[in-house]
Amino acid sequence: MKRFWAIALTSSLVAMAGCHSFKKENVEPPTPLDKKFEPTVKVERLWKSSVGDGAGESGVRMRPAVADGVVYASSVDGKLAAFDANTGKTLWSKSIRQHGWFGWGDSKREDARFSGGPGVGGDLLAVGTLDGHVYAMNAKDGERRWAAEVSSEVITTPVVIGDLVVVRCNDGRIYGLDASNGERRWVYDQAQVPNLTLRGNGRLLVANGVIFSGTDAGKLLAIRLDNGEKLWEQTLATGEGRTEIDRLNDADGAIVLDGTTLYGAAYHGQLTAVDGPSGRPLWNHAFSTYTSLDVHGNAVYGVDDQSQVFAFDKTNGASIWKQDGLKYRWLTAPATQNDYLVVADLDGHIHWINGADGKIVGRERLSKKAIRAQPVVSGDTVYVEDVAGHVGAYRITSH
Numbered sequence: 001m002k003r004f005w006a007i008a009l010t011s012s013l014v015a016m017a018g019c020h021s022f023k024k025e026n027v028e029p030p031t032p033l034d035k036k037f038e039p040t041v042k043v044e045r046l047w048k049s050s051v052g053d054g055a056g057e058s059g060v061r062m063r064p065a066v067a068d069g070v071v072y073a074s075s076v077d078g079k080l081a082a083f084d085a086n087t088g089k090t091l092w093s094k095s096i097r098q099h100g101w102f103g104w105g106d107s108k109r110e111d112a113r114f115s116g117g118p119g120v121g122g123d124l125l126a127v128g129t130l131d132g133h134v135y136a137m138n139a140k141d142g143e144r145r146w147a148a149e150v151s152s153e154v155i156t157t158p159v160v161i162g163d164l165v166v167v168r169c170n171d172g173r174i175y176g177l178d179a180s181n182g183e184r185r186w187v188y189d190q191a192q193v194p195n196l197t198l199r200g201n202g203r204l205l206v207a208n209g210v211i212f213s214g215t216d217a218g219k220l221l222a223i224r225l226d227n228g229e230k231l232w233e234q235t236l237a238t239g240e241g242r243t244e245i246d247r248l249n250d251a252d253g254a255i256v257l258d259g260t261t262l263y264g265a266a267y268h269g270q271l272t273a274v275d276g277p278s279g280r281p282l283w284n285h286a287f288s289t290y291t292s293l294d295v296h297g298n299a300v301y302g303v304d305d306q307s308q309v310f311a312f313d314k315t316n317g318a319s320i321w322k323q324d325g326l327k328y329r330w331l332t333a334p335a336t337q338n339d340y341l342v343v344a345d346l347d348g349h350i351h352w353i354n355g356a357d358g359k360i361v362g363r364e365r366l367s368k369k370a371i372r373a374q375p376v377v378s379g380d381t382v383y384v385e386d387v388a389g390h391v392g393a394y395r396i397t398s399h
Contacts (some may be wrong), residue, residue, distance in 0.1 A: 007017075007321060008085070009284045011133075011282040014263075021245050025263065027328050028306075028327075029328060030328045030330070030346060030347075031324075031325060031326060031327045031328055031329060032305075033349065033363075034325070036194075037072070037360070037363060039361060039362045039363060040359075040361045040362070040398065040399045041340075041352060041361045041362045041396050041398070042362075042398045043352060043362045043363075043364050043394055043396055043397070044394065044395050044396075044397045045364060045392060045393070045394050046086070046087075046088065046392060046393040046394065046395055047083075047087060047088025047392070047393050048088065048366070048382065048391070048392045049074040049081075049083055049088045049090065049390075049391050049392075050096060050388075050389045050390050050391060051073040051074060051075050051079050051080070051081045051093075051157070051385075051389045051391060052074075052075030052076070052077045052078065052079030052095075052389045053075050053076065053077045053079075053210070053387065053388065053389050054075050054076070054078055054369075054387050054388045054389030054390070055075070055115075055372065055387045055389075056075075056076045056077065056387065056388075058076045058077060058115060058130065058303055060076070060115075060116055060130075060155045061116065061117075061155075061156075061332075061372045061373035061374075062074065062075065062076075062115070062116065062372075062373055062385050062389075063116070063157060063373035063374060063376060063385060064115050064117060064118045064376055064383050064384075064391055065117060065118050065119060065157065065376070065384050066085055066376055066378040066383060067120040067121075067139070069084065069085045069086065070082050070083065070084065070085055070091060070139070070385055071083045071084075071085050071391065071393070072118045072120060072125060072139070073117070073118070073227060073389075074114035074117060074118050074127050074351065075114060075183065075389045076113050076114060076115060076218035077113070077132065078095060078096040078112050078113060078114065079093065079094070079095050079114075079389070080093065080094045080095075080114065080118070080127065080137070080142060081093040081094075081186070082139075082142065083391065085378065085381070085383075085393070088391075088393060092141050092142045093142070094137075094142040096112045104191045106114045112129055112131075112133070112135060113130040113131060114127050114128070114129055115129060115130045115153065115154060115155045116128055116155045116156040116157050117156060117157045117373065117385075118157065118158075119157045119158040119159050119160050119162055119165075120139055120160060121159075121160025121162075121165075121179075121391060122139075122160070123139050123140060124136055124137075124138070124139060124145070124160050124165070124179055125137045125139040125142070125160075126158040126160050126165045126167075127157075127158065128150075128153070128154020128155070128156075128157075128158055128167060128232075129153070129154060129299075130153045130154075130155070131148065131153065132149060132150050132151060132152050132153055132154070133147055133148065133149055133154075134147070134148045134150060134154060134158060134162075134165065134167050134175075134177065134182065135147050136148075136165065136179070136182060139166060140221070145182075146181050146182035147182060148177050148182035148183070148184070148346060148370050149166060150169050150173070150174070150175055151169050151171055151173050152169045152170045152171040153169065153170045154167055154168070154169055154170070155170055156168055156202065156203050157203050157204075159203075159204050159206050159211075160179060160289070161225070161363050162268050163178065163179045163180065164176050164177065164179055164180070164185065164225065164272055165177040165178075165179050165318070166204055166206060166211060166225070166378035168204055168213060172189070172190035172215065172216060173187055173188065173189050173190070174187070174204070174211065174213065174223065174228065175187050175188075176225070176227075176228055185227075185228075186227050186228035187228060188223050188228040188229075188230065190215065190217075200206075202214045202252050202253045202254045202255065202290070202292060202310060203254040204254075205254060205255045205256070205257060205262075206225060207257050207276075208276075209224065209225045209226065210222050210223070210224065210225060210231065211223050211224075211225055212255040212257070212262060212276075213255065214235075214236065214252060214253060214254075214255060214264055214266065216252075216270075218233065218236050218266045218267075218269055219233045219235060219236060220233060220234045220235075220236055220255060220262065220264045220272070220279075221233045222276075222279060227288060231279070232278075232279035233279070234264075234274050234279050234281060236264050236265060236266035236269045236270060236272050251267060252267065252290045252291070252292060253290065253291050253292035253302075254268075254292040254293070254333075256292070256293050256294060256295050256300075257276065258295045258314065259277065260275065260276045261273055261274070261276060261314070262274045262275075262276050262279060263284065263293050263295060263300050263314070264292055264293070265287050265288075265289050265302060266288075266289070267288055267289065267290045267305060268288050269287070270286050270287055271284060271285045271286075271287035271289075271293070271300065271302060271312060271317065271383045272284040272285075273300075273317065275340075281301060283316055283317045284317065285317035285319075286314060287304060287310070287312075288304055288305045289302050289303060289304050289305055290305060291303050291331075291332065291333035291374065292333035292340070292374050293333070293334075294333070294334050294335055294336045295314060295336070296336035296338075296355060297355070298313060298314055298315070299311045299312065299313065299314060299320055300312045300313075300314045301334045301336065301341055301355070302333075303331045303332070303333060303334055303343060305323040306327055306328060307326055307327050307328055307329050307330055307331040307345075308322055308323065308324045308326075308327055309322070309323040309324075309326065309331070309334060309341065309343065309353060309358065310322050310323075311355065311358060320358075321357060322358065323353060323358040323359075323360065325360060325366040326343070326345065326351060326362070329345040329346055329347075330345060330346045330370075331343045331344065331345050332344045332345075332371055332372060332373060332374050332375065333374035334353075334374070335374055335375040335376065335377045335382065336355065337352075337380075337382055337396070338379065338380075339354065339355050339356065340352045340353060340354060340355055340361065340362075340396070341353040341354075341355055342375045342377065342382050343375070344366070344375060344384055345370075345371065346370045346371075347368055347369075347370065348358075348365050348366045348368050348370065349363060349364070349365050349366075350363065350364050350365070350366060350371070350375070350382070350392075350394065351363050352386060352396070356390060362396070364394055366384055366386055366390055366392040367386050367388060367390045369385060369386040369387050369388040369390065370385055370387050371385070371386045371387070372387060373385060380395055380396070381393050381394065382394045382395070
């Protein structure tokens with residue numbers, strides 16, 4: 001188990017923003033938004049709803065899931081809800097605050113403090129907790145199917161694929177659980193986890209029978225889906241520096257796949273393109289980030305540790321453009337929506353950026369609360385969740 005955690009930069013800096021202590025804390029203040037900004041695309045909010053208290057002060061990135069026309073969202077205070085993706089109508093909701101897990105178990109020992117957001121596959125919905133459990137429910141009505149205990153808190157979305165639920169824990173272990181009953185099929189245990197890490201885990205990527213994950217030691221890891229055996233690993237950051245803070249090199253963003261090429265990045269590290277089947281590096285470019293990447297067309301997009309947005313040529317890593325107009329606004333990871341990028345910031349604004357030239361073309365506001373998790377794009381709609389549990393759906397309606 002990790003003995004210490006460094007609070008995620010997004011969490012601590014957003015907290016500083018709330019008490020106006022940037023100067024006192026020797027932290028750069030967020031770049032003010034241009035009050036004269038004129039959007040060049042029209043964005044419409046389709047609906048807004050909420051689920052519990054959201055992530056609260058847990059520091060985790062609560063991200064909704066979208067599947068088969070339904071948006072699923074959860075909160076740390078034990079709320080789970082399903083919304084119609086088009087209208088926002090609540091289809092069902094569950095709460096474990098007062099009566100134990102849906103009326104089951106000892107409420108005095110209830111631990112279902114959901115974290116990271118739900119994962120969906122077929123008719124199964126799975127979500128982890130801050131107390132080291134994974135719960136599985138029927139996606140149609142939220143009725144409980146099973147509960148499983150794992151080794152530490154689960155702060156990223158489980159992956160439901162085939163007959164497995166794959167879960168990453170904050171101590172570095174990855175579990176393969178039987179989707180029918182939650183029994184452990186296998187566990188991958190990293191040999192060593194750094195004592196000091198950023199608080200965050202990237203989502204797992206599962207493709208072609210392989211699980212890809214960034215690690216707290218700055219590696220890109222590939223393991224077999226059927227038995228959890230390691231296939232290969234590749235370095236994204238070396239962890240060099242004079243102090244433990246300097247040596248932080250977490251790969252806390254999701255790994256993305258385009259064709260047979262993987263793209264990953266790490267804090268104090270580099271953006272690296274890797275051949276998926278062999279694990280052989282193709283190119284790298286110095287780039288420090290603690291969020292996920294995204295890829296579209298000929299570009300890889302990322303947000304660096306100062307909240308500057310970048311586009312890189314996916315074939316060789318050459319820089320295409322940089323957008324620094326949102327610097328120090330502690331942006332989420334970017335999500336691509338056709339020809340645009342979508343990012344959100346520390347005070348609830350959502351920004352649309354032209355993927356070709358990096359210009360900001362649209363802006364909306366969900367609330368006055370921070371949005372930490374990468375927006376979810378499904379079809380022509382973008383879904384976001386803030387730290388207070390507000391969930392919103394947006395669509396570009398015209399140019």
